[in-house]
Amino acid sequence: MIFLDNASTTKVCSDAIASINLACEELYFNPSALYGEALKVRNLIEESRREIATLLGVASDEIYFTSCATESNNWAFERGIKNKKGNIVVSSSEHASVYESAMSQKSKGLDVRFVKLNSDGTINEDDLLSKIDQDTSFVSIIHCSNETGAVNDIGRLCRKIKEINSKTLVHSDGVQAFCKTDVKLKSLGVDFYSISGHKVGGLKGIGVLYIKKGLFISPFITGGGQERGLRSGTENVAGILSFSKAAKYYKAHYDGELIRKMRAYLIAELIPLGAIINGANNSESILSVSVPGIKAEILQHMLSDDGVIIGLGSACSAKSRNNRVLSAIGKTQKEIEGSIRISFGLGNDMEQVMRATELIKNNITKLRGMML
Numbered sequence: 001m002i003f004l005d006n007a008s009t010t011k012v013c014s015d016a017i018a019s020i021n022l023a024c025e026e027l028y029f030n031p032s033a034l035y036g037e038a039l040k041v042r043n044l045i046e047e048s049r050r051e052i053a054t055l056l057g058v059a060s061d062e063i064y065f066t067s068c069a070t071e072s073n074n075w076a077f078e079r080g081i082k083n084k085k086g087n088i089v090v091s092s093s094e095h096a097s098v099y100e101s102a103m104s105q106k107s108k109g110l111d112v113r114f115v116k117l118n119s120d121g122t123i124n125e126d127d128l129l130s131k132i133d134q135d136t137s138f139v140s141i142i143h144c145s146n147e148t149g150a151v152n153d154i155g156r157l158c159r160k161i162k163e164i165n166s167k168t169l170v171h172s173d174g175v176q177a178f179c180k181t182d183v184k185l186k187s188l189g190v191d192f193y194s195i196s197g198h199k200v201g202g203l204k205g206i207g208v209l210y211i212k213k214g215l216f217i218s219p220f221i222t223g224g225g226q227e228r229g230l231r232s233g234t235e236n237v238a239g240i241l242s243f244s245k246a247a248k249y250y251k252a253h254y255d256g257e258l259i260r261k262m263r264a265y266l267i268a269e270l271i272p273l274g275a276i277i278n279g280a281n282n283s284e285s286i287l288s289v290s291v292p293g294i295k296a297e298i299l300q301h302m303l304s305d306d307g308v309i310i311g312l313g314s315a316c317s318a319k320s321r322n323n324r325v326l327s328a329i330g331k332t333q334k335e336i337e338g339s340i341r342i343s344f345g346l347g348n349d350m351e352q353v354m355r356a357t358e359l360i361k362n363n364i365t366k367l368r369g370m371m372l
């Protein structure tokens with residue numbers, strides 16, 4: 001099987017599995033208990049927090065474990081927006097967990113301003129800056145688009161936003177950027193940043209919200225006071241340990257150059273078939289392509305029968321082919337219906353990509369013949 005849907009999830013890496021086994025079989029104690037065994041668990045959690053903080057270039061006490069990046073994004077919106085009368089500004093390329101959080105604020109009466117995208121998939125800077133004013137309390141801009149792979153220059157945008165309104169808080173969804181680009185949050189200047197364990201070889205069901213020190217944010221989930229009183233609930237110890245081990249491993253082994261070569265090979269082979277690359281300023285790990293004259297779901301099924309797994313854009317939006325982000329960069333309904341998302345990860349190599357490319361090309365030709 002050749003897995004080319006790494007933006008949807010990843011295989012759990014062996015370092016993470018070792019830490020999961022430790023948490024499940026030996027150190028299964030409640031980290032809030034006071035006996036020595038529980039203290040060992042607490043220490044491991046704090047070590048994981050330090051490891052993730054180091055990868056993000058922040059202090060440990062700015063890292064909060066959550067159940068997933070969806071929760072992190074929801075929390076940032078629900079508690080990061082303090083002025084319920086002003087406006088918030090959100091890019092048009094956000095994941096559903098940000099988009100729906102913004103829509104929920106809209107339904108509560110907040111002025112929500114969506115920013116246009118450039119045809120390369122990045123946020124339109126002029127439109128963004130024209131929408132920020134003295135009443136803008138919160139801005140959310142995805143770091144790397146899960147649909148097109150377009151990467152936004154968060155550091156530059158954050159500086160410009162704060163030049164207009166220094167009180168505006170900036171959130172970025174970094175799920176697809178973390179461990180693939182060097183994410184140092186202090187130089188990006190953001191106030192909130194969300195990441196997820198299962199995109200980098202950790203367990204599903206673990207996320208992090210970075211909250212810049214000094215921001216007074218109220219809890220999203222209340223109860224026993226875990227996560228320094230801001231996110232109650234007994235910690236997902238296996239998930240937390242798996243996340244830090246996996247992230248360290250992913251960062252150390254991610255080979256951007258190899259992935260760029262695999263991506264370039266695939267693009268060169270698909271262009272002669274009339275394929276159009278969606279977006280331009282992209283991360284090497286995500287490739288969105290529209291293949292005119294095909295239905296992407298059918299191609300996906302044919303490839304899966306051949307042992308090749310590809311995506312159709314965000315797994316969360318895969319059921320509805322009305323792709324909000326591809327529409328925002330000007331793709332037609334036909335192009336959206338024919339769009340596939342190929343995303344590379346640690347286990348992929350050139351041999352796999354050459355084999356997958358051959359099968360993709362064969363199936364496109366077959367499908368076009370069937371649709372004549």
Ligand code: PLP
Nearest residue numbers: 068069070095146173175176196
């Ligand atoms: N944000 C982006 C950009 C994503 O790609 C995803 C997952 O698809 C999420 C958020 C949600 O992450 P999780 O599955 O941890 O809730």
